[in-house]
Amino acid sequence: MVVSSYSAAVALDKDGKEIQKFSGSEDHFKNFIHACRSRRVDDLHADILEGHLSSALCHTGNISHRLGQAQNPDAILETIKGDRFAAETFERMKEHLAKNEVDLSKDKLTLGPVLKMNGKDERFIDHDAANAMLKDTYREPFVVPEIS
Numbered sequence: 001m002v003v004s005s006y007s008a009a010v011a012l013d014k015d016g017k018e019i020q021k022f023s024g025s026e027d028h029f030k031n032f033i034h035a036c037r038s039r040r041v042d043d044l045h046a047d048i049l050e051g052h053l054s055s056a057l058c059h060t061g062n063i064s065h066r067l068g069q070a071q072n073p074d075a076i077l078e079t080i081k082g083d084r085f086a087a088e089t090f091e092r093m094k095e096h097l098a099k100n101e102v103d104l105s106k107d108k109l110t111l112g113p114v115l116k117m118n119g120k121d122e123r124f125i126d127h128d129a130a131n132a133m134l135k136d137t138y139r140e141p142f143v144v145p146e147i148s
Contacts, residue, residue, distance in 0.1 A: 014100055056122070060115055063133045068112030073104045076111045 009022045028045065035043040071079075073094060080086040097104065116125045124130040138144055 056117075060117065061112075063130050064112030064115050065110050066112070066133065067129055068110040070108035071111050072108065076109060079111060 011019045011022070013019050028051075031043070031045050032051075035041065073090075077087065077090060080090060094104065113127065113130070115127060115130050117123070118125050123134070135144065
């Protein structure tokens with residue numbers, strides 16, 4: 001488990017004992033607000049596009065998970081066996097979970113679809129269900145307008 005703020009984090013074992021502390025530079029949220037107030041792009045530690053793309057990657061994983069289904073480890077491995085990187089990563093995750101006493105016969109994992117993004121329009125390619133999750137449904141007067 002990792003307990004974090006915007007500029008620091010603490011990793012805990014399954015019993016809640018601290019394993020390691022991590023600290024970074026200035027709080028990223030604080031840096032963003034500072035740059036907004038100063039109106040100087042140079043005050044940002046990273047270009048805003050980098051933050052957008054990083055968070056989009058997290059949202060893509062979450063959308064895939066929400067569209068996925070619980071499966072046993074053998075079925076997941078069979079599905080991903082053609083992707084060496086995915087299969088190796090999955091095996092490492094299984095080892096990690098086993099060391100932390102997670103029983104995958106009881107606690108099923110979720111396998112979601114592989115989502116491919118058209119970077120120009122920021123929509124998923126051939127996946128209407130995933131595209132439907134890109135934007136929430138809003139109520140008046142808080143509707144976000146469609147701009148092309």
